[in-house]
Amino acid sequence: MFICKSKLESRTKIIIMMIIGCLVILLDSPSALLVCFLASILLVVSSMPTLKQIRLLLIFLFFTTWGLIYSQGIFYNAFPRTVLITLVPVDFPLIGKWTGGIHVYREGLFHGIIQSLRFNSTLVIGCYIVWSTQPRDLLLALSQLRVPGALAFMVTTALHFIPVIASEAAAVIRSQRLRGARYLRFNLFASVRGVVNSFRPILAGNIRHATNLGESVESRGFSPETSMQRTSLRSSQMGRLDYGLIAVLSLCLICVIALKVLYFCYANGIYYGSWLRGLYTFTREIL
Amino acid sequence: MVPIQIEDLSYTYPSRETPTLNGINAQISPGDFVLLTGPTGCGKSTFLRTINGLIPHSSGGTLTGTVCINNTDVSTQPLATTCQQVSLLFQNPDDQLFCTLVEDEIAFGLENLGIPPDKIRQRITTALEQVGLSGFENRRIAELSGGEKQRIALASICAMQPQVLLLDEPTSHLDPRATRDILNIVKQLNTDLGITIVLATHRVKQVQHLCNRVWLMHEGNLRLDLPKNEAFQDDTIFHNLGVELPDSTDTTTPMSTKRTSLQHSNGTILGVHKLRFQYPNSDINAVSDVSLKVSRGEVVAVMGENGSGKTTLLHLICGLLRPTAGEVKVDGKTTQQIKLRKFAGKVGIVFQNPDLLLQAETVRSEVRFGPKNLKVKPDKLNALVNDTLTQFRLSDFAEEAPYSLSRGQRQRVAVASTFSLHPDIFLLDEPTSGQDARHLQSMMDRLCNQIRQQNKTLMFATHNIELTQKYADRILLMHEGKLIYDGSPITAFNDQELIEKCSLTF
Structure with a gap:
């Protein structure tokens, strides 16, 4: 397996994956999720992947995006929903009556876009880690992050x-x-x-x-x-870039959690502060 | 120096009732070079794993008796301590190398032991010198040949400066030249550094001149533990157990296994024309401009160094790989134009690793699988399956799961399950791998007899010169993807330059 270049330490990559994993679950708006997705793409680009890896990633992205949007478009069952295209009309013999018609819903497509952005962000970061980290560095990083040894070895060998x-x-x-x-x-x-x-x-x-x-x-x-007495031929100290990136992303995550909690309290009548109206609007519109 | 004392050692794997090791008593003196041999499945690998502590530390099962290093029982000390005294080199380099770069691979064990980075660098340099690969620090492991990979695996354990080196069939995947290189390095470690060696192998002939002691195992027992000069005085026990003898030069060719003039071909069954193949992400042709014709009834050996394109050629012939250029015609039909399934019954292949073929729940259903897919009528199907099981001496295991059998038996199941389709072309990739002399001869005798009786064609890829001399009518020599010789084995083996070029000299 070809290993790309990356300036980030292995632990940083794992922590970034965890933070972005949390962010894409918390965020709901397509624009915010798109930012997460683009940030993930930026990480992959920074590792200078090979043409084959780029092609593989594009194939993954195409199929997950298409599959999620299409399936959500058809199987969306929340209301309100607006029919965009009818694939099988209600009066179609047997299948039409049995299924109540098969339609593609606009809200379903929209929901599919959100889901695909969530899924693809983590997929891209997963590819970034696999492509830019040596198995031994990954094993060491997982051990340093106190992941149980057996689990760390299992993850590493699976990738290897x-x-x-x-x-x-x-x-x-x-x-x-x-x-x-x-x-x-x-x-x-x-x-x-x-x-x-x-x-x-x-x-x-x-x-x-x-x-x-x-x-x-x-x-x-x-x-x-x-694993704690282990030395390393290569220095694997986290640098400024690592700490900086983790700090910024952690701050983002904390802010998103705080805003979501405030909005939840407001939406459920638990707490309302008029001085927080700007934040409520930001959370509803942007996050 | 570390004397090893083994007392009344028995071990039973968790899922088994009978012990794999049974009351072994032995002693290894400092500086010994022990040749450990015995038939397939006799317990050699298990024995080595008890000496370096992998058993019981990394396995369940029941271990009784002791293996003491410097009077300390390895079962009571941590594996990390034992591995500094006793190191184990495994059979397949691809399964034991973990890193991307050579330097990282050698450093891995030293890092685990907490050795400071400056000392690690010194030891990497020394270890690479010891295995004759100085300057390979920054090479990518994926780009190395099989022999080089095994030398890197050896370097990675030499760097830990063990006093005892255990080697489990270290050359079974290598061509003769790479085998010679590895064995020479091991001997040098033994004589120059005084490292004690225990080398498990079926290839007694290749190792007997290096060792000073011989252990012969059978069914978990140490049947023979003698100095070399005494061990081979009476070869009856080796002969009885089907183990290769040091001075055996059995290249005689029974009439049943070599083609006679009366059995000459009925026309071409395989035609290969200007065949070229390049793996994705590779700039090198794995097979380049190969043209040949094979007639019905021929037994053809494909030989060449590791990475010369033997396996790739076999995979191209049976349609597992699609040619980059050129064509393969089987019985006049181009493989590229026909679905793989349509070749069932025309071409059959058994991989070097037979386990890749075994998918059924019993040996009988494995043998039945192919003919059943070809819709052979039920009455004929049963007769065919029973007949095949009998021919390959598998009737006793017919209702057992293929994976519960020994490696030799599994290979026989794989051969029988492919043979039951009666393919016009039977392809066999490195049949010697992991096989003792008796199993190998028995399997090849049966296969060649059947192939000749039915006027089919057998092509086998191998590094084993004796196997070729004994069974092949014709030899194809591959070198760097090119076919550099196509003709009689006798002529080829008399051409020193040719066999040197193909790394077939030991």
């Missing part, structure tokens, strides 16, 4: 083996086809069973790889209990 798993999965599926296997059949049960069976060698391979790697690192003295 993504390319291996992908190539083994392709080999398994193709070799089964070469033995006449059909994955898409009219018999749904047989199709599902075929897919499940194909997962067996992939899963067994993963377990074997992870076991071997686990034994290898343990044989070289890696242990969650001794």
Whole structure:
């Protein structure tokens, strides 16, 4: 796996991911979520990804955005909702009467945009971390952040083996086809069973790889209990940029939480301060 | 120096009832070079893991008896302490390397031990010198060859300055030249630095001249523990257990396994024309301008150094990979134009790792899977499955789960399940990997006999010269993606320059 350049320390990347993860849950307005998404994109760009990584990210983004917007557009069930396009009219035989018609709703599309911005922001940061961090740095960072050793190792090995798993999965599926296997059949049960069976060698391979790697690192003295006495060949001290970025994002998160709490109190009649009207408006319109 | 004392050592894995190690008593003196051998599944790897403390520290199961290093039982001291005295090198370098850069990989163990960065740098330089890779500090591991990766794995444990080095089949994935390099380095560590070595392998011939002591295991027992000069005086026990003998030069060719003039081909089954393949993100052609024709009934060996394109060629032939340029024709049909599923029964492949093929719940259903997909009639299907199980001596395990079997047995299941389709072209990728001499010979004998009887074609990729001499009618030598020789094995092996070029000299 190609590792991009990044000036940020691994712990900073994980903390940024956690803060942005919280922000996208708290924020509701498309404009605020768009800012989060653009900030995530900026991080990826700063790590100078390869063309292949950019292409992969664009494919991910296209499918998640399209899938979320389209599915929310169709399955949106809150009110009010405005029909934009009718895919299956109510009077269509059988399906129309059974489903009450299948429509694309304007509010659903809008909700889909919000959801896709939420999802894509975290997806982009996840890609940024995977592409710009060495497995050993990630393991060290998770240990320093007091993540339990077993969990930290699990996360790291999962990322480490993504390319291996992908190539083994392709080999398994193709070799089964070469033995006449059909994955898409009219018999749904047989199709599902075929897919499940194909997962067996992939899963067994993963377990074997992870076991071997686990034994290898343990044989070289890696242990969650001794992670604090660990030294590092490369200095991995957090610098001004790291502290600055974490401070700014933490401040943003605290402000958003405070404003949301104030607005919640106002909206539910718990507390109202006339001197806070500007903040109420800002929260409603912008956040 | 660390003497190791092993007393009444037994171990049973959590999910098993029978012990994998059974009352082993042994002693390793400082500076010993021990060759540990035995048939597949005899417990060699488990034994090594008890010596370096991975068992019981990282596994469940029941361990009785003791392994003492400097009179301290390894089961009672932390693994981080044991690993400074005893290090373990694993079989597959890809499964044990963790970092992106060489320098980081070697530093990893030292960082875990809390060694200061300036000392880490010194040890990295020394370790790279020891494995003959000075100046590789900033190389990316992904760009190294298989042999270089294994040397980096060795450097990463040498840097921890262990007094005992355990090696678990360290050369099974390597070509003969890389094997020779690794073994020479290990011998140097033994003689120059006095590091005690325990090397587990099936390839007795390659290691016997380096060791001074031989351990032979069978079914969890240490059946033989003797100095080298005594161990091979009576080779009956090795022969009985199917273990390779140090002086065996069995290149004789039974009539049943070599093609006779009467069995000559009935035309071309495989045609490869100006084949080229480039992996994504690579500037190098993994296979370049390869053209060849293979007739029905031929047994063809594909040989070459690690990364020469052998596996890629096999994958291109069976349609698992699509050529960048050129074409592959199987029985006159171009693979690019036909869906993979339509090739079922025409081409079959068994990977180096047989586990990638095993997907069914029982051995019987695994063998049945292919023919059933091809809609063989039920009465014929049962006969076919039973016949295949018998041919490959799998009838006794027919109702067992493939994953519960030993590595050798799993490979036989993979071969049988592909063979049950009776493909016109049978592709076998490195059948020697993890196999002892008896299992390998038994499997190849059966396969070659069947292939010849049915006038099918077998192509196998291997580093093993004896296997090629014994079974192949023809050899394809690959070098840096190019086919540099296509002809008789005898002629090829007599051409010193050619086999040197393909790293086939040991």
